[in-house]
Amino acid sequence: MNLSLSKTAGMILLILIVVIYQSLFAGLVTIHQIRLDLPMLILVYIGLSRGPASGAIFGFLVGFLLDLASPSSLGLGAFIKTCLGYLVGSFKDNLYLENNLSKGAVIFFSLILNDLLYYFFSNGIKNLSYSVSVFLNYSLLSGLYTALVGLLILWLAQMRKAKEITI
Numbered sequence: 001m002n003l004s005l006s007k008t009a010g011m012i013l014l015i016l017i018v019v020i021y022q023s024l025f026a027g028l029v030t031i032h033q034i035r036l037d038l039p040m041l042i043l044v045y046i047g048l049s050r051g052p053a054s055g056a057i058f059g060f061l062v063g064f065l066l067d068l069a070s071p072s073s074l075g076l077g078a079f080i081k082t083c084l085g086y087l088v089g090s091f092k093d094n095l096y097l098e099n100n101l102s103k104g105a106v107i108f109f110s111l112i113l114n115d116l117l118y119y120f121f122s123n124g125i126k127n128l129s130y131s132v133s134v135f136l137n138y139s140l141l142s143g144l145y146t147a148l149v150g151l152l153i154l155w156l157a158q159m160r161k162a163k164e165i166t167i
Contacts, residue, residue, distance in 0.1 A: 007050070011058055014042050018062050022069075034141045039066060040111045041150050043085050048106065052089030059085025073122050080117045084110055100154045108147035115139040 018039045029036045039062050047055030063081030067074045088110055116139070119131035 007054070011046070011054070011061075014046070014058070015061055015065065018042060019065055022066065031145070033138060034145055035138075036149055037111050037114075037142055037146045039081075040084075040114055041107060041146055041153075043081060044088050044103075044107050044110050044150070047085050047088030048092055048103065050089065051092050052086045055085030055087075055089030056082050057085070059083070076118065076121055080114055080121075084114055100151055100158075103154060104147045104151045107150040108143045111143040111146050112139060115142070 021038045026035065026038075043055065043059050043062060046058040059081035060078050063078030064075070066081075067077040088106060091106070115135060119135060119139075123131045
């Protein structure tokens, strides 16, 4: 019971971090409209570390909270992030994820899939050229940026862990 409570508290803390980041700091780490997608980065972490159920729950909650900023597509982000959280979590035991580069690839492709689905479902086929243009000009670079930041965080965590072991 105590372990479940600490997992719930940890998830609530991560959701709070995402909300604070999106509302206060997202603009500070955006480079020429290429954004760091911290919510997706944390979603991939939750899915890979805790499995499909936690990934789906976190995806839904974060997606819904982010959807509140754009009521015209309310629910779309929650649906996509729920599916992605479950999908990434289901790969938890099937992928060889000891290598940080494979984790970076999962981060990159998750963000790309998120953006592709979002653009397709929000704009449909009527604005396909616009969706492709936005995807090519921003999503690919945002995916790369987010994956590189994720790799940096993983590397720093490994360095910290190695330092703790040697001390």
